[in-house]
Amino acid sequence: MAPSGSRSIKKGCQRVLYWIPVLFIALIVAWSYYAYVLQLCIESIEDTGEKVIYLLVYHVIFIMFVWAYWQTIFTKPMNPLKEFHLSYSDKELLEREDRGESQQEILRRIAKDLPIYTRTNSGAIRFCDRCQLLKPDRCHHCSVCDKCILKMDHHCPWVNNCVGFSNYKFFMLFLLYSLLYCLFITATDLQYFIKFWLNGLPDTQAKFHILFLFFSASMFSVSLASLFIYHCWLVCKNRSTLEAVRAPVFRHGTDKNGFSLGFSKNFRQVFGDEVKYWPVPVFSGLGDGCSFPTCLVNLDPEQPSSPTGSNPANKGAAEGRQFPSKPLRESQSRLLTSTPSWSESDSATDKDRKGASNPGMTIENEA
Numbered sequence: 001m002a003p004s005g006s007r008s009i010k011k012g013c014q015r016v017l018y019w020i021p022v023l024f025i026a027l028i029v030a031w032s033y034y035a036y037v038l039q040l041c042i043e044s045i046e047d048t049g050e051k052v053i054y055l056l057v058y059h060v061i062f063i064m065f066v067w068a069y070w071q072t073i074f075t076k077p078m079n080p081l082k083e084f085h086l087s088y089s090d091k092e093l094l095e096r097e098d099r100g101e102s103q104q105e106i107l108r109r110i111a112k113d114l115p116i117y118t119r120t121n122s123g124a125i126r127f128c129d130r131c132q133l134l135k136p137d138r139c140h141h142c143s144v145c146d147k148c149i150l151k152m153d154h155h156c157p158w159v160n161n162c163v164g165f166s167n168y169k170f171f172m173l174f175l176l177y178s179l180l181y182c183l184f185i186t187a188t189d190l191q192y193f194i195k196f197w198l199n200g201l202p203d204t205q206a207k208f209h210i211l212f213l214f215f216s217a218s219m220f221s222v223s224l225a226s227l228f229i230y231h232c233w234l235v236c237k238n239r240s241t242l243e244a245v246r247a248p249v250f251r252h253g254t255d256k257n258g259f260s261l262g263f264s265k266n267f268r269q270v271f272g273d274e275v276k277y278w279p280v281p282v283f284s285g286l287g288d289g290c291s292f293p294t295c296l297v298n299l300d301p302e303q304p305s306s307p308t309g310s311n312p313a314n315k316g317a318a319e320g321r322q323f324p325s326k327p328l329r330e331s332q333s334r335l336l337t338s339t340p341s342w343s344e345s346d347s348a349t350d351k352d353r354k355g356a357s358n359p360g361m362t363i364e365n366e367a
Helices: 001-020 021-040 047-076 088-096 100-111 167-198 205-238 241-245 263-271 315-320 330-337 346-351
Strands: 141-142 147-149 155-157 161-163
Touching: 001 021, 021 047, 021 205, 047 161, 047 167, 088 100, 161 330, 167 205, 167 263, 205 241, 205 263
Parallel strands: none
Antiparallel strands: 141 147, 155 161
């Protein structure tokens, strides 16, 4: 068999294996639905009012949970726009250069026309050899997806997808509703779990479903609560999981708070400006994922300053625009110019910055 055929079979088997964790979650959820609705509510609960209330609340949480999980799984991660890919002539020029410094000179020339402000630890331009592109800020290459993912947070095996710019809100809502789902089951199943040990339940198969339902829901609640709290902290600080492990590097050095604009602006960057869309698994975040507003103590002298005003843009308009004339969408620019209607905690972020004593430091509109 040809090597290419063997690789295709191997990749096919890997794709099937990647769906096993998702299938496991689906089976657990299907069993929990059967155990709670049929065995607990219909078979075990005698009070009609209690039964109806439990079923109504349960199904609202269940629908939101499944909807958010579906969106997290099947929302395609966004990749860098064509402006960040090397042209054919640039590829040839890069391939002809053997020395790393000469290649960096070429990449720096190309990066001058793009809203790129982060660097590698050595200060070099972030370049992906596999995708042949200059990585936008907060973009990373996923070894599982074999693609560069915009604002990549992590690759999650439980959703068989990369969590990044396009589906991070869905992932947060998935954690929230799955936690509420487990907590609600634990709370409403508790009294019947106690009756099980006091021999107060009929001797049917329902008693064993009630027992295992309580144990599984309570255990999942603990793990989901810790994960949800951690990601809430990341949202408040405007960091991804990768950035929390390794802080982004700018020309002036490492800055763990480089993308933080204060609590409310950080939150709105993920969930958007309209409150009515916050609890719903539909995309409402700000920006296009290729450029982000950031607070810098020292401006990057190699990058031109960018105007704060730009027109509203959809995906098609974003793909057609030229950098750096409009490096931020209008929605992202509002984070720098608008006054939010609810309180912020910008001062806490400012205290963490080096050079905060400089009274002339302002929030710059850049990548």
